[in-house]
Amino acid sequence: MxxxxxxxxxxxxxxxxxxxxxxxxxxxxxxxxxxxxxxxxxxxxxxxxxxxxxxxxxxxxxxxxxxxxxxxxxxxxxxxxxxxxxxxxxxxxxxxxxxxxxxxxxxxxxxxxxTRDAARVRRVRTQVTLIMRIVTAVVAVVAAAAMLLTFPGMEKLGTSMLASAGIIGIVAGVAAQSTLGNLFAGFQIAFGDMVRIGDTVVVDGEWGTVEEVTLTFLAVRTWDERRITMPVSYFTGKPFENWSRGGAQMTGTVFFHLDHSAPVPLMREKLREILDGCEAWDRRDWSLAVTDTTPTTIQVRAVVTAKDADDIWTARCTVREQLLAWLCEKHPYALPKVATGEAAARPPAPRSAPEAPRPRAEEAHTTAAQNGDGTAATPRTGRG
Structure with a gap:
């Protein structure tokens, strides 16, 4: 009992x-x-x-x-x-x-x-995430080492490991060169403020938002919900576009190729009307101007502003769609034209007039003798 x-x-x-x-x-x-x-x-x-x-x-x-x-x-x-x-x-x-x-x-x-600065908040969030990953890794390694030391005979194993630490270190350094490079690149990104969670970036022609940052890789969520996983060393060794760097506010452009007769002043008024009804426009700035000409068209640039990358994309699409629809409906002559008619035929080369036949020598002598002054007589018609 x-x-x-x-x-x-x-x-x-x-x-x-x-x-x-x-x-x-x-x-x-x-x-x-x-x-x-x-x-x-x-x-x-x-x-x-x-x-x-x-x-x-x-x-x-x-x-x-x-x-x-x-x-x-x-x-x-x-x-x-x-x-x-x-x-x-x-x-x-x-x-x-x-x-x-x-x-x-x-x-x-x-x-x-x-803090009201969104960029600083994203930077701190990135650093906090990486710090927690480092702390978790360190605690896990220490705990695993402490658990191993509870087994008898681990002291001898530790002595032999220390004796061969030089060779193992060289081999591990060569084998894990890429991994160690990504690890140090992760520290550089976290504390160098190169890219942060929530930043809008363009990498390899893909536009997306940084969704996750670790010590070895970085995940970018594209506009169509795809995830691009890239090593962090990419962002320390190659150029990339960071649209959120220095602030979330952005300026976008929309280009139109139109005929020379396009009504630019009316387009400017229509652009302001479109922006007044666009919620994505932050009302900081806007403009419309002719920026280039070619023998057949002119290039018109519209400039709009927005508070972040998502809104600037929406504002640009809205301006492009509505302004083109307005031109097609009200001013179709302003759209660029492509010549499709047949080329005019080349006129034939003019021919030279035929020369009058010369009189023979004896006929000219006879005529001159009849006139008595050495000139050819003019032929007459009719009587008299």
């Missing part, structure tokens, strides 16, 4: 203590969150309750399992203690990651609520 009662008391007492401590901590955090609503830290720390309870339960069992007198436990005391120790290390790492995440997210939330 005692062998059965002791395990129940130890396990039941550990579970009860875990539940009571978890409930007490949750109530304290809830009260702190109610008293200080401007600080989201206390509400975020409530998410640490599951790993905290696992840590308390494992630590309690690790400290009291020796009181169990059951023969099964006595035969495997060392193995049970080792397993509990491994679980305690893993649960502690889980708790540390959750607490660090709560602290970082709380700091970011307070900064985002107090």
């Amino acid at each position: 005692e062998n059965l009662l002791r395990p129940l008391i130890v396990i039941g007492g550990s579970v009860l203590l875990t539940l009571l401590v978890g409930l007490a901590v949750d109530r304290l955090l809830r009260r702190a969150d109610t008293r200080h609503p401007e600080t989201p830290l206390w509400g975020l720390l409530r998410r640490c309750r599951p790993p905290l309870q696992v840590v308390i339960l494992t630590a309690t069992l690790r400290a009291s399992y020796g009181e169990i007198r059951h023969p099964l436990v006595a035969d495997h005391r060392a193995g049970i203690g080792h397993v509990l120790w491994l679980v305690l290390i893993a649960a502690s790492a889980w708790l540390v990651v959750h607490m660090a995440s709560a602290a970082v997210e709380s700091t970011y939330a307070r900064y985002a609520s107090a």
Whole structure:
């Protein structure tokens, strides 16, 4: 009876203590969150309750399992203690990651609520995301190392690993050259403010928004909901367009190729009318001017502004569609023309007039003699 009662008391007492401590901590955090609503830290720390309870339960069992007198436990005391120790290390790492995440997210939330500059908020968000990934990786490595050190014989393995660290380091450096390059490029992007989560970029001719940034890759969401995954080293080694750099406000252009007779002043008035009804236009600036000419057409450029990349795209499409429809309906003569008629035939070359036949020598001599002055007589018609 005692062998059965002791395990129940130890396990039941550990579970009860875990539940009571978890409930007490949750109530304290809830009260702190109610008293200080401007600080989201206390509400975020409530998410640490599951790993905290696992840590308390494992630590309690690790400290009291020796009181169990059951023969099964006595035969495997060392193995049970080792397993509990491994679980305690893993649960502690889980708790540390959750607490660090709560602290970082709380700091970011307070900064985002107090800052009106969207570009700075996106920059901090990118840095916070990468910092949390680094913290998670470091904690996981430390926890794994601590768990390995609990196994007997790991000291010898560690000594042999240190002895061959030089060779292993050279081989790993050569084999993971690309990975290490992406890793350092991720640090450069995070703290060099080159690209941020939410930025509108153009890479390899694709227009999209940066959706995720990690230490090794970057995901861009295109306008048609595709995801382009690119190594972060691309953004440190090749040029790319960042439409959100320096501010979210943007200026867009719309080009028209029209006939020389296009009514530019009327187009300017129509453009202002179109923009007044366009919600994407932020009313900062607009213009319309002839920017180039060719022997057959003129180039008309319309300039519009918007608060971000999405709105500038909408404004440009609206201006292009409505202005072209207005030209087709009201001024079709302004549209460019292409000559499709047949070319005129080339006129024939003029021929020279035929020369009059010359009189023979004896006839000319006879005529001149009859006139008596050496000139040819003029032939007459009719009488007289």
